[in-house]
Amino acid sequence: MTTSIKRGRNFLHTPGPTNIPERILRAMNRPAVDFMAPEFVTISRSVFADLKPVFRTEGTVFLYSSSGHGAWEAALANTLSPGDKVLVPETGNFSTNWGKMAASLGVEVETLPGDWRRAVDPAAIEARLAEDSNHEIRAVMLVHVDTATATSSDVAAVRRAIDTANHPCLYLVDTIASLACAEFRMDEWGVDVAVGASQKGLMCPPGVAFTAVSDKAMKASQSAGISRSYWNWAERFTENNYIRFCGTAPIHLVYGLREALDMIFEEGLDAIAARHVRLSSAVHKAIETWSRPDGVRFNAVEPAERAVSVTTILTPENLDGEEVRRFAREHFDVSLGGGLAKLQGKAFRIGHMGDLNAPMVIGALGGVEATLMQLGVPLADSGVAAATRYLADTLPGHERSNAAFSRATARGTSASVTAA
C-alpha cells in the first residue's frame, strides 16, 4: 500500500495560468494547418476583430507569440524613445518589473512610491502631472491588477486625474490579470495602450499576448525611437498573416482563442465581471473569517481595492508562505501562488479567475483551510463555511429564497421558513 498515489484532479489556483476549459483544449487538439490558407486566415482575422470588444475598444489589436512580458515590451518600445520619462505608480512586483523593463530599454523611470498594500492614488498622480508643466512625462504606466499584491487600481479615476492635470501623456495599462475578469473599458476610460495575455481571463494556455492600441498611441509610435522589430506595430499593421504574426502564426493558440472568445461572448463580459465579483467575494469572505492578528490576513488593506482575480494573503511571522503553498499542493492538490519579491516567504496567493465556479472555489478554500489547520495557523472561524454560505445567499436569480433559508438557519428553526 502506498499513499503517494494521487487521485482526483488538481485545483489550479495560481494567478495564471488558469483552468483551461475542455472546449478550448479540444479546439487546440488538432493537426497543424497551412496558416496562409483561407480557412485559417478567416479564423485569425475573426480573432483579431473579436479581441476588440473584449478590450472594449475600436483601436487596433496586435497579437504576439510571446508571454505577457513580450506585450509589455511592445507597449513601451512602440511609444517611447530612450531618454523619455515615464511615471510608474507603484502597486507591487508587476509595476516594479514593468518599470525595470522600461529602464532597461533606456527610458527614465520615475516611481510614485506605494506600500504594496494599497491601489494607486489618483490624486497623487494628478499632483505629479500638474507639477510637470514642461510635459516631460511621456506616459503613465498603470498595472490594473497587480498580481503580486492583489490590489486593483481605478483605471477610470487615473484617466480623470490625467485629464484634470490637463497633461498630454500617454496612458499605458497592463490588463493581464484583469482582462475578461474585471470590468475594463479601454476607449471609455481613455487608455492608449492596453496589454493583455492569453492565460488568465482568456482561459487559454500561455504563449500569446496582446496590445490594444489607441489612435493617439499609433501616432506616437511613428516617432518612438526604441529599436524594435518583432514588436514593431508598423511592421505588423497588415492583413497578411505571415507579417501580422511576425513569422509563423501560433496556430493552436489562435484556435484556442477563437473558442475562448466564443465562450466569452456566450456568457457576456458583464456576466463574466459579475461572476468574478461574486466568486472573489466568497474568497474574501473566507479570508475575513479566518483572519486573526496572529494568523492569516489580507495583504490589500482596503476592501474596495481587492482584486476580483487574485487574493494575496499574508502569513503569520513564523510561517513561510512557501510552506503553505507546498503543503497545499502536496497534500490537498491545490496549486497556489507564492509571495513575490518583498512578499517572498511572507504570503501566498489564491488565483480566482477565468473558467471558475462556486464548488471549485469552495474546494480550493477548503484545501487552504485544511492546510492552515495542519500547519497550526490559528483561524478565527471556518472560512470555507462562510464562503459557502455567501455563495448560497448570492446565487443569481435565487436571492429571495436563499435569504429566507439563511434567516431560518440563523434562527435554528425550520418552522418559520416561508415561501415569501
Add this chain to the structure above:
Amino acid sequence: MTTSIKRGRNFLHTPGPTNIPERILRAMNRPAVDFMAPEFVTISRSVFADLKPVFRTEGTVFLYSSSGHGAWEAALANTLSPGDKVLVPETGNFSTNWGKMAASLGVEVETLPGDWRRAVDPAAIEARLAEDSNHEIRAVMLVHVDTATATSSDVAAVRRAIDTANHPCLYLVDTIASLACAEFRMDEWGVDVAVGASQKGLMCPPGVAFTAVSDKAMKASQSAGISRSYWNWAERFTENNYIRFCGTAPIHLVYGLREALDMIFEEGLDAIAARHVRLSSAVHKAIETWSRPDGVRFNAVEPAERAVSVTTILTPENLDGEEVRRFAREHFDVSLGGGLAKLQGKAFRIGHMGDLNAPMVIGALGGVEATLMQLGVPLADSGVAAATRYLADTLPGHERSNAAFSRATARGTSASVTAA
C-alpha cells in the same frame, strides 16, 4: 448530393508548420499547471538540457515564447550594437528578411549578392573577410536552409572560410528549417549562435523558438548595445522558471517539446538526417522526372545544394504558382507553400520535414502530379512512379532484395528474381 464535402485527411506539406505526431498532441492536451511547481520545473529543465544535443552543442540554450523571428531578433540584439556591420550572404527571402531585421535594429548590413538559385559560396565569404583587415565585420549571418529558395548552404565550409581569412567575427546561423532534419553540428562547425524553432524538424506547434549560444557569443553579449529586455540573455540566464521564460512559461509547448525530444532521441539524430535525405531524394526524383523546359523545374540548380527539408519548384511562364497551390489544396487536400518575394507567383514549395514517411511523400507527390496534369502542365514522365520506385529501392535494410526486384521488373520477367 454535394461534392464540397471533404473526406480523408489533409496532406500538410507547407515548409512549416509540419505534421504534429499524435503523441505530441496528446502530450499537450492537458490542463494548465503551476509552472513554478516541482513537476513542471523538472520537465522544463530537461527540455533545456535536451535541446543541447539536438543542436550538438555544450553551449547555452535560451527558449522563447515567440515565432522563429523572435529568436532571430534575440540572436542579433544580444551580440550586436547599433552601427556594427554584418555580412549577409544572400540565399533567398529568409537571408534578406533576417538582414532587414538587423538593419531595422540599427545594424549596417552588407549583402553578398546571390541569385536565389545557389547556396552561398564560401570562397566569396573568405575573400570578403580577408579584405576586412580592420575587422569591421562583426558577424556573418547564414541561413542554413533558406525555406524560400530551398537551397542548403555548407555551414562547416563557411566556418572554414572564416578561419582561413583569420577573421574574429561571430558566426550566426539560422537553423529553423534544418534543425532535426539535416545534419547540424553547432560546436564542431564553430557556430556562435544557432537559431531554431518548434514547428519544423521539432514537430511541435509554432510558438516557441530557441537560440543556442557559444561562450564566445555569451561574452560578446556583455558589450552588445542593441536595447533589449524580452530577448536579453543576461536576464534569462537562471534556473528560475519565471525569469528563464521571461514571464509565464509556454507550458503546453514545453510538454510538446518534451515528447518531441523523446521521439527524436528514440529515432536518433543520424537516423533522422538519413530519413530526410531519403525522403527528399524521392521528392527530387519526382521533380527530376517531371521536368521539361516548358514545364516545372527545380529552383535550386545544383543537386548537391538542394535542401532535405523543402523543395522549391518553378512553374512554367504561363502558370501562377499560387494556382498550383490553390488547386492542390482544394481538390487534392495537399497543402503546399507558395513562392516568396521575387519568386511570388513563379513557384510553389513542397515541405518534406519532420514527422514524415514514404507513403505520406508519395501521396503528396501524387496530389501535386494530378494537380499539374489538371492544370495542363506538360510532364516528361510520372514523378510519383519514379519516387515510389526510388523509395522501394532504398528501403533501409532491404537494399539487396529490392535491387533484385527492380532488376527483374526492369527486365519484364519474374523468372530471374533470385534471393541473392
